[in-house]
Each structure stands twice: as structure tokens, then as C-alpha cells.
């Protein structure tokens with residue numbers, strides 16, 4: 001298919017390469033052009049504007065930081081794309097953000113936030129959370145096959161997938177902050193923190209993610225797969241959605257504060273494992 005990928009950050013660049021490997025014709029655009037240019041070597045056409053990228057596209061993928069950038073770029077892309085083009089919004093934009101995307105997309109948009117990070121984006125093994133009109137879901141199937149290993153359909157309403165994404169990322173943020181807490185607590189109490197990971201390994205409370213992020217924390221390796229500031233943004237969206245429904249926000253606030261503290265310490269662009277720095 002002819003696919004425009006708008007936003008070639010960590011996730012968008014990996015998704016563009018997965019689409020190219022699957023044989024799709026891919027045009028890419030990024031606000032900071034230098035971040036899109038390397039994709040030419042993979043076979044992408046690097047466009048100098050959103051309009052150029054979207055011209056002739058059957059599917060327009062937006063993989064941008066937040067709802068504001070997604071709505072702005074997606075709206076401009078749809079204006080330039082053919083009338084039957086489908087807009088696949090893949091960023092984490094929250095529930096209110098998804099409503100704004102739906103308004104801007106006028107029936108041509110699918111909500112498709114993803115689970116997985118840099119590695120799965122590069123490998124085409126993301127888990128796509130999908131919601132929106134069923135005919136559009138069928139149409140974009142080849143694109144989803146290229147970027148993901150499976151798709152979880154959350155219904156036919158744009159926004160349901162973004163709601164599910166918030167629930168999933170609440171878990172990811174809590175697990176990462178919890179791993180940092182246990183490593184730091186062990187250290188503070190005078191125990192070798194590696195023993196925490198050894199103790200839970202293979203048991204019912206083990207999580208592979210604790211090992212991955214815990215290993216990075218022990219090595220003080222903050223090479224970014226998902227940035228601290230991205231987590232701050234996402235947990236903020238969870239707090240907003242929860243508070244609007246009278247849902248308890250204590251735990252979300254605590255997690256938000258920890259990641260915000262790591263960001264304040266200068267780790268905003270570092271990997272979320274750097275939440276370890278919010279503990280002694």
C-alpha cells in the first residue's frame with residue numbers, strides 16, 4: 001500500500017522500516033527533517049512537507065508525541081490525501097485527545113495506539129490496540145500486519161483503543177517505578193539489589209520487564225527506548241481521564257510525581273528506567 005508515516009521519532013522510524021520491509025511504498029515526514037532523512041537508505045521517500053507525504057497515500061500513519069501535534073498534522077495530511085485515505089493515529093493521546101482526533105478525522109480515522117517499544121517497532125512486533133469503523137479496520141490490515149505481531153480490537157468507537165492504552169501504560173509505569181523502588185529499598189536496607197531480581201526470577205510475581213528495566217537501573221544505563229517525559233505525559237493523561245470520572249488518582253499521582261522528579265533531575269529525555277534516580 002502507499003503509506004505516509006508522519007513522525008519518525010523512536011517509534012515512527014521503526015514502524016516505517018517495518019512497512020518498507022513488508023514491501024509497502026512509504027513516504028516519511030518529520031518536523032525535524034534530520035530525523036527522517038536516514039530512512040531514505042531503507043527505501044523511503046523523504047517528504048519535505050506533510051502535504052507532500054500525504055499526497056496519494058492510502059493510509060496516513062501519525063506517530064507523534066501528543067494530541068496537539070497529532071490533530072494538527074493529521075488534519076493537514078487528510079486535507080492533502082485522497083478522499084478515501086484512512087488516518088491511522090498511533091500515538092498515545094489519551095481519551096480526550098482521541099475525541100479530538102475523531103472530530104478532526106471526520107469518519108476517516110482509526111485509533112491505533114501501540115504496546116511495545118523501540119525494539120518491537122523496529123522488528124514489526126508491536127501489539128496494536130485498535131478501534132474505529134470496521135470497514136477501515138479491514139482496509140488497514142496489511143499495514144497492521146507489517147508493524148505488529150498482533151492486534152487487540154477494542155471496538156468500533158475511536159477512543160476505546162486509547163482508553164485501553166492508558167490502562168496498559170498505567171501498568172507499565174507502575175511496574176517500572178515499582179522495580180526502581182524495590183532495588184532502591186534493598187540497597188537502603190543494606191542488601192545487594194541484584195538479589196531482588198534473583199529472588200523473584202521465574203516465580204509468579206516475576207515479570208520479564210522487571211528484569212529488563214531493573215538490569216538497566218543496576219547498570220545506570222539510560223539509553224532511551226521510552227523517555228521519562230513520555231511517561232510523565234502519559235500518566236498525566238491517566239490522571240486527567242480518571243479524575244474526570246471520579247476514579248481514585250492517589251496511585252497515579254504517586255507514579256506521576258516519581259517520573260516528574262526524575263525529569264526534574266535532568267532525565268527527561270532518558271529512558272523511563274531513569275525513574276530509579278527519584279529514589280536514594
Ligand SMILES: NC(=O)c1ccc[n+]([C@@H]2O[C@H](COP(=O)([O-])OP(=O)(O)OC[C@H]3O[C@@H](n4cnc5c(N)ncnc54)[C@H](OP(=O)(O)O)[C@@H]3O)[C@@H](O)[C@H]2O)c1
Nearest residue numbers: 007008009010011031032064065069091092116117225226
Ligand atoms: N517509545 C515508546 O516506547 C513508545 C511506546 C508506545 C507508544 N509510544 C508513543 O508513541 C508516540 C511517539 O513516541 P516516540 O517514543 O517515538 O517519541 P519521540 O522519539 O520523542 O518522537 C516524537 C515525535 O513527535 C514529533 N513531534 C513532537 N511535537 C511535535 C509537533 N508539535 N509538531 C510536529 N511533530 C511533533 C517529533 O518530531 P521532532 O523529531 O521534530 O521532535 C517526533 O517525530 C508518543 O505518543 C508515545 O507516547 C511510545
